[in-house]
Amino acid sequence: MSERSIIQDRERVEALLRKRVRERRSELLRKSGARAAFFVLLILVWQGLAAAGLWSELLFPHPRQVLDSLVVTFGDGSMPLAMLASIRRLAIGYSLSLLIGIPLGLLLGRIKLLDNTLGTMALGLQALPSICWMPLAVLWFGLSEVSMQFVVVMGAVMAIILAVRDGVKNIPRLYIRASRVLGATGWKGYLYVILPASMPALLTGARLGWSFAWRALMAAELIYVGSGLGSTLMMGRELHDMPLVIATMIVIVVIGLLADRLLFGTLEKRLHRRWGVSGG
Amino acid sequence: MPKVLLDNVSKLFLSDSGPLQVLSNVTLPIEEGEFLCVLGASGCGKSTLLNLVAGLEKPDHGRVLVGGKEVSGPGPDRVVMFQEAALFPWLTAVQNVAFGLKMAGVGRRERQERAMELLSLVKLSSFANSWIHELSGGMRQRVALAAALALDPEILLMDEPFAALDAQTRDQLHVEIESIWEQTGKTIIFVTHNVREAVRLGTRVLLMSPRSGGICREYPINLPRHRHLEDVELVKIASVLRDDLRDEMRGSGVADV
Numbered sequence: 001m002s003e004r005s006i007i008q009d010r011e012r013v014e015a016l017l018r019k020r021v022r023e024r025r026s027e028l029l030r031k032s033g034a035r036a037a038f039f040v041l042l043i044l045v046w047q048g049l050a051a052a053g054l055w056s057e058l059l060f061p062h063p064r065q066v067l068d069s070l071v072v073t074f075g076d077g078s079m080p081l082a083m084l085a086s087i088r089r090l091a092i093g094y095s096l097s098l099l100i101g102i103p104l105g106l107l108l109g110r111i112k113l114l115d116n117t118l119g120t121m122a123l124g125l126q127a128l129p130s131i132c133w134m135p136l137a138v139l140w141f142g143l144s145e146v147s148m149q150f151v152v153v154m155g156a157v158m159a160i161i162l163a164v165r166d167g168v169k170n171i172p173r174l175y176i177r178a179s180r181v182l183g184a185t186g187w188k189g190y191l192y193v194i195l196p197a198s199m200p201a202l203l204t205g206a207r208l209g210w211s212f213a214w215r216a217l218m219a220a221e222l223i224y225v226g227s228g229l230g231s232t233l234m235m236g237r238e239l240h241d242m243p244l245v246i247a248t249m250i251v252i253v254v255i256g257l258l259a260d261r262l263l264f265g266t267l268e269k270r271l272h273r274r275w276g277v278s279g280g
Numbered sequence: 281m282p283k284v285l286l287d288n289v290s291k292l293f294l295s296d297s298g299p300l301q302v303l304s305n306v307t308l309p310i311e312e313g314e315f316l317c318v319l320g321a322s323g324c325g326k327s328t329l330l331n332l333v334a335g336l337e338k339p340d341h342g343r344v345l346v347g348g349k350e351v352s353g354p355g356p357d358r359v360v361m362f363q364e365a366a367l368f369p370w371l372t373a374v375q376n377v378a379f380g381l382k383m384a385g386v387g388r389r390e391r392q393e394r395a396m397e398l399l400s401l402v403k404l405s406s407f408a409n410s411w412i413h414e415l416s417g418g419m420r421q422r423v424a425l426a427a428a429l430a431l432d433p434e435i436l437l438m439d440e441p442f443a444a445l446d447a448q449t450r451d452q453l454h455v456e457i458e459s460i461w462e463q464t465g466k467t468i469i470f471v472t473h474n475v476r477e478a479v480r481l482g483t484r485v486l487l488m489s490p491r492s493g494g495i496c497r498e499y500p501i502n503l504p505r506h507r508h509l510e511d512v513e514l515v516k517i518a519s520v521l522r523d524d525l526r527d528e529m530r531g532s533g534v535a536d537v
């Protein structure tokens with residue numbers, strides 16, 4: 001190929017790349033545009049319904065009132081304080097769940113006896129909605145922080161154990177065989193093959209565990225009146241402060257979404273590409 | 281004493297449709313430095329034979345001896361190269377090549393050096409830091425070959441390693457594996473279902489048949505080295521083998537090659 005045609009080729013490739021980038025950008029723009037338009041519409045409908053005065057303002061507040069409530073509670077620090085209390089509990093309970101769930105899941109995936117015993121139990125307990133642990137927790141630990149963290153752990157740990165176990169069981173046989181051939185046996189096999197090979201499953205487990213933990217915590221906080229977003233929600237109810245109730249619900253949704261999409265979503269996408277898992 | 285000896289080996293699998301006798305009373309000596317090609321239709325037990333030597337499977341009856349000692353599991357003296365490159369996606373190409381050395385406790389500096397040497401042997405130096413999903417099928421098999429060579433095994437077990445590659449890439453890899461064999465004098469057991477590939481590479485070709493539960497015929501190949509798949513002599517021998525393979529499969533209920 002002559003030098004000239006190489007240069008032409010490169011220009012063509014660059015033009016093609018530029019076009020690709022432009023197309024992707026406009027597609028993204030269209031997507032997020034549609035999304036934004038939908039939410040604007042939703043708020044407009046809400047606004048319209050509230051203005052029509054079909055229901056009492058006490059039960060069906062204006063979007064404006066909810067916004068005010070957000071501004072006020074963020075301004076006086078009560079909302080950030082509640083958020084902090086909830087997130088702190090979650091951080092402790094969720095970390096404990098990961099600390100217990102991941103090693104157990106890894107073991108269950110490899111050891112049949114453990115799977116048949118502990119695995120079956122985890123599967124059974126998984127069927128129990130986490131808030132059902134609350135009465136037991138209250139009797140054991142009283143109405144305390146420990147009780148709530150206990151509920152969070154029980155809510156998240158089963159899902160984590162089971163997801164990690166399934167991931168380990170589905171590690172391609174080829175990896176296991178190759179690792180045996182190359183001398184990765186015993187703890188080396190666990191550390192250098194089983195653990196990295198089950199990273200996608202680990203992340204799935206962590207993501208699932210996170211959403212279970214978040215739900216469990218909110219349920220527990222609704223019962224245990226003290227601090228936290230759940231308690232703020234209950235306070236709103238008791239004060240008949242509907243804007244506060246909706247504002248708190250929005251905060252809860254946003255925290256849940258941020259963690260799920262931004263944190264876990266990004267990690268998962270990256271991991272799946274490298275691990276060659278399709279459909280990531 | 282042969283380097284590898286299958287001594288009256290039988291292997292049985294219990295499948296859903298009942299027991300399946302894959303190998304029955306197979307006795308097979310393999311000399312040091314041999315390039316043994318094992319030929320047969322799919323499902324006739326080629327991989328099973330290889331896995332027995334690798335120590336990934338245990339015989340139900342008989343013994344597998346390597347260097348006079350009974351095989352009890354995988355070992356660094358026998359490395360398998362699988363049909364699909366068995367590379368770990370969480371490691372780069374060079375890390376994959378160095379993996380066996382790492383498991384053997386070789387220091388970081390030394391294994392990095394050794395892995396880079398091997399990558400340059402398979403002509404992939406510039407892809408050392410690529411992730412596995414960024415490599416083509418042929419490149420992956422090259423990395424897998426380098427990874428298998430890293431432990432410097434006396435015996436290389438290759439299970440249809442080039443079956444999924446295009447003809448051109450396969451030709452290149454034939455040249456490379458042949459030159460590695462000539463330079464190192466390793467004992468190679470090479471499984472394939474491609475008749476001409478077997479004749480191209482082997483010092484001896486074994487024909488396996490599902491009917492007889494093991495090896496049914498063997499052919500020493502005395503053609504001069506650096507053969508080509510199109511050599512007249514090679515094609516002639518291959519066509520004899522192909523006819524024999526057909527004969528073996530007739531009536532055995534296995535699909536034609």
Ligand SMILES: Nc1ncnc2c1ncn2[C@@H]1O[C@H](COP(=O)(O)OP(=O)(O)O)[C@@H](O)[C@H]1O
Binds near residue numbers: 293294323324325326
């Ligand atoms: N672990 C196993 N369990 C049950 N059947 C098996 C197992 N491994 C292999 N087989 C069966 O044994 C036969 C021979 O398999 P294999 O050695 O892989 O054949 P080849 O490599 O020649 O295609 C096949 O019919 C296969 O289904």
Ligand SMILES: [Mg+2]
Binds near residue numbers: 326327439
């Ligand atoms: Mg096979």
